[in-house]
Amino acid sequence: MATLTPEATEVQEPDEHGSRGGLWSWITTVDHKRIGLMYGGTAMFFFLLGGIEALFIRLQLAVPDGTVLTSDQYNQLFTMHGTTMVFLVIMPLAAAFGNYLIPIMIGARDVAFPRMNAMSFWVFLFGGIFLSSSFFLGGFPDGGWFGYAPLSTQSEVIRMDFWALGLLILGIASLAGAVNFTTTIFTMRAPGMTMFKMPVFVWMQLVVAFLLLFSLPVITVALFEVFFDRNFGTLFYDPAAGGDPILYQHLFWLFGHPEVYILILPSMGIVSEVLPVFSRKPLFGYQFVVFAGAAIALLGFGVWAHHMFTSGLGPVAESAFSLTTMFIAVPTGIKIFNWLGTTWGGKISLKTPMLFALGFIAMFTIGGLSGVTHSVVPADTQQTDSYYVVAHFHYVLFGGAMFGIFAGVYYWWPKISGRYLSEALGKWHFWLMLLGFNLTFAPQHWLGLWGMARRTAVYPPDIGLETLNMVSTIGAFLIAVSMLPFLYAMLTNHRKGEPAPADAWDGRTLEWSVSSPPPHHNFHEVPTVEAIDDFWHRKYGEDEEGRAVRIATIPEPERFTDAYIHLPSPSYYPIMLAAGLVLAAYGFLFGPIGIPLLIVGALVLFGGIFGWAQEDPDHPMGDHDDHHGGHDDHEAETGPVEDEAGAAEGETAGDPEAAEVVEGEDA
Amino acid sequence: MATETAVHGPTGTDGADIRKTAMWGFLGSECLFFGSFIATFLLYSDETNGGPGTEVFDIPFTSVSSFVLLMSSLTMVLAHNAYERDDNRQLRIWLVATALLGTVFLGGQVFEFTTFYAEGLRMDVSPFGSAFFVLTGFHGAHVAVGVLMLTSMIILSRRGQLYRHRGMNVELVGLYWHFVDIVWIVIFTVVYLLQV
Numbered sequence A: 001m002a003t004l005t006p007e008a009t010e011v012q013e014p015d016e017h018g019s020r021g022g023l024w025s026w027i028t029t030v031d032h033k034r035i036g037l038m039y040g041g042t043a044m045f046f047f048l049l050g051g052i053e054a055l056f057i058r059l060q061l062a063v064p065d066g067t068v069l070t071s072d073q074y075n076q077l078f079t080m081h082g083t084t085m086v087f088l089v090i091m092p093l094a095a096a097f098g099n100y101l102i103p104i105m106i107g108a109r110d111v112a113f114p115r116m117n118a119m120s121f122w123v124f125l126f127g128g129i130f131l132s133s134s135f136f137l138g139g140f141p142d143g144g145w146f147g148y149a150p151l152s153t154q155s156e157v158i159r160m161d162f163w164a165l166g167l168l169i170l171g172i173a174s175l176a177g178a179v180n181f182t183t184t185i186f187t188m189r190a191p192g193m194t195m196f197k198m199p200v201f202v203w204m205q206l207v208v209a210f211l212l213l214f215s216l217p218v219i220t221v222a223l224f225e226v227f228f229d230r231n232f233g234t235l236f237y238d239p240a241a242g243g244d245p246i247l248y249q250h251l252f253w254l255f256g257h258p259e260v261y262i263l264i265l266p267s268m269g270i271v272s273e274v275l276p277v278f279s280r281k282p283l284f285g286y287q288f289v290v291f292a293g294a295a296i297a298l299l300g301f302g303v304w305a306h307h308m309f310t311s312g313l314g315p316v317a318e319s320a321f322s323l324t325t326m327f328i329a330v331p332t333g334i335k336i337f338n339w340l341g342t343t344w345g346g347k348i349s350l351k352t353p354m355l356f357a358l359g360f361i362a363m364f365t366i367g368g369l370s371g372v373t374h375s376v377v378p379a380d381t382q383q384t385d386s387y388y389v390v391a392h393f394h395y396v397l398f399g400g401a402m403f404g405i406f407a408g409v410y411y412w413w414p415k416i417s418g419r420y421l422s423e424a425l426g427k428w429h430f431w432l433m434l435l436g437f438n439l440t441f442a443p444q445h446w447l448g449l450w451g452m453a454r455r456t457a458v459y460p461p462d463i464g465l466e467t468l469n470m471v472s473t474i475g476a477f478l479i480a481v482s483m484l485p486f487l488y489a490m491l492t493n494h495r496k497g498e499p500a501p502a503d504a505w506d507g508r509t510l511e512w513s514v515s516s517p518p519p520h521h522n523f524h525e526v527p528t529v530e531a532i533d534d535f536w537h538r539k540y541g542e543d544e545e546g547r548a549v550r551i552a553t554i555p556e557p558e559r560f561t562d563a564y565i566h567l568p569s570p571s572y573y574p575i576m577l578a579a580g581l582v583l584a585a586y587g588f589l590f591g592p593i594g595i596p597l598l599i600v601g602a603l604v605l606f607g608g609i610f611g612w613a614q615e616d617p618d619h620p621m622g623d624h625d626d627h628h629g630g631h632d633d634h635e636a637e638t639g640p641v642e643d644e645a646g647a648a649e650g651e652t653a654g655d656p657e658a659a660e661v662v663e664g665e666d667a
Numbered sequence B: 001m002a003t004e005t006a007v008h009g010p011t012g013t014d015g016a017d018i019r020k021t022a023m024w025g026f027l028g029s030e031c032l033f034f035g036s037f038i039a040t041f042l043l044y045s046d047e048t049n050g051g052p053g054t055e056v057f058d059i060p061f062t063s064v065s066s067f068v069l070l071m072s073s074l075t076m077v078l079a080h081n082a083y084e085r086d087d088n089r090q091l092r093i094w095l096v097a098t099a100l101l102g103t104v105f106l107g108g109q110v111f112e113f114t115t116f117y118a119e120g121l122r123m124d125v126s127p128f129g130s131a132f133f134v135l136t137g138f139h140g141a142h143v144a145v146g147v148l149m150l151t152s153m154i155i156l157s158r159r160g161q162l163y164r165h166r167g168m169n170v171e172l173v174g175l176y177w178h179f180v181d182i183v184w185i186v187i188f189t190v191v192y193l194l195q196v
Helices: A022-027 A032-061 A071-105 A114-136 A159-187 A200-231 A245-279 A286-300 A304-311 A315-327 A329-343 A352-374 A377-383 A387-417 A423-449 A466-496 A534-539 A573-589 A591-614 A633-638 A643-651 A654-666 B018-044 B059-084 B088-118 B127-158 B170-193
Strands: A540-542 A548-550
Touching: A032 A071, A032 A114, A032 A387, A032 A466, A071 A114, A071 A159, A071 A200, A071 A245, A071 A387, A114 A159, A114 A573, A159 A200, A159 A573, A159 B018, A200 A245, A200 A286, A200 B018, A200 B127, A245 A286, A245 A304, A245 A329, A245 A352, A245 A387, A245 B018, A286 A329, A304 A315, A304 A377, A315 A329, A315 A352, A315 A377, A329 A352, A352 A377, A352 A387, A352 A423, A377 A423, A387 A423, A387 A466, A423 A466, A534 A540, A573 A591, B018 B127, B018 B170, B059 B088, B059 B170, B088 B127, B088 B170, B127 B170
Parallel strands: none
Antiparallel strands: A540 A548
């Protein structure tokens, strides 16, 4: 990845630590662009891993009475496939886009808390490794990605401990990320960029951050209760002692349903950026799209029990949740119509990002409609735990979220690397994936309605399920094949990619106003924003009939190789803290023999927090590449300082971050 | 050194303190954390599984320790007031007082837990016990973290390193501390007073 870094092509400012290149600079980086790239690379790796798990599942189900996997292995694979795709792929991919783009799109030079941002990434990476390493340490978790109690509390082996502890660790990363993104978006927008002049992508990331803030603590509680039941003898979910497994379902889905919107809203944001650019029209009904996103988030907290229609909630609760579930289709529908309205009458250019965005709309609409059928209680009772549900959520999460993410990858890659991804390979990727995806999941609607059950390793012959299962398996392998042109284009992009200008697609938002790759400091001068799609309005005016007329040509931005703008200094404390946390988790899981590891991990963790809190970026001997003196930090008892020392401050907001980390272990 | 424009500071472009924004977001999240544990407790308040129930609660004792914790909010306010006046001596006095009151509350909780265990109310006896100890235990952990933060404030202030615009400051610790107190008011009401 080093070849793709924005910095690699620039003349670097002097640095006594040589920290602008090499592995160490990536380990200690607090640059939101590098962190975004690392998030993206790691998540793509887990995407391949989760995909391989899915292929094993489909191999097992290709023919009746499959013998590829034992039931135990099948349980492990479907659990890890779901857990991986949700927590290690789509959520971090959204974080990747958010990290890379939010500061540039709002005209800022970094996120609010750069070190906390680095910590989020390292905790995510190590947490993902922790979860996946269970394969070598007794087997993958095997209780489903939802980990229903008491199944998850009563299995003997430590697999579900890996699951509960792994998700708790990943929750710290997401929570810190959410705090960071909300703060960044609320406080660091460029002058003139009011909330309703922000790009829709930034809006959707804000909504997602709020969803994370208010839903993560709920699953944290559920996971603690499961973990305590397993390890400390509590009786939260022991029905024999009066514990109530339904409580777990409520807590899980009170997180789990907002989580669905956490997964899909970033892609809705991406699509809302891509469609206007490739239709050469502004987004139709900007305010409606934004408010619909917020409405989805609010309603998203009131629909969780539709996952539990067969748990015996009683007719009143079921009717209420049935209604709210129907309501939530309204804002979703508003968005779909606004996207269609955006393309209506536009000069559509069917480049790869646009293809994926249109694919997103089509596939997501199918998934959304099958979702509405779940709101009808009697129908849902029939569909629960069948492949119909599997088909539904793959249409929204793969056909929706992943297609949106691929649209974003093709759209913003020229900004990231300075080179377009191959259009030819991109089109192969899109059409193969669209075909493979529909071959895999469309038949599952029928399979489910015919009675094929989820999470079951085998199905009997002669009940009419063979053909469509075989089709579905072929489709899954086609999806795998479709990834090859994408991976090839990615790996050869630095040699074969066609060079892209800064404004690669005649774009509308601020990221296209800076060079590709963006300079380390993003903006030489902080832009002043006057309108939605401000960058577009710098280029285009309107004639009498309202058609866009070019009024200015923006020259290629300079590379600013001589500029020195004070930026947050690198720090190794974030990775230290994350490593300590995960080492301690391993130590805990392995009982008496793990205690030394637990102690080492705890020491590293607290060393990281302590060092972080102490880190003084203004000290000349400090571990930093701070070149300009004159800060008044040391006589700072006198009161709030305006922005002279600005760069350092956000970075050194050490203690609140440290405090939250300490909290994170509890919370 | 072509340009020396600020990237961002403790204040964002519109003058808001970014650390306060972050702290409010975090505390908002914490509401749901404690809310879920309180919901668990309410569900299990009668699930004693044959073991002891709410009759083991000693309301006068817990009232006193609750009062101690509430008073620590007062001393925290006085500390913040001294901080605003740049009166470092007063600041440290009130920070020490706050940390001490917090520690007294924690001591009371340890005493209470020990007593309950002796009376047979344990984490592994009933869902009621599980819910009680895990909820109040997590609250105690939050108080302990708060005491640690107060202690760091005191040490930093003594060393003259308590910078207003950088890192954790007294106002942020105060926000956290008041939040933890408010949560206790809810817990004391819902878990103790409404149950006996």
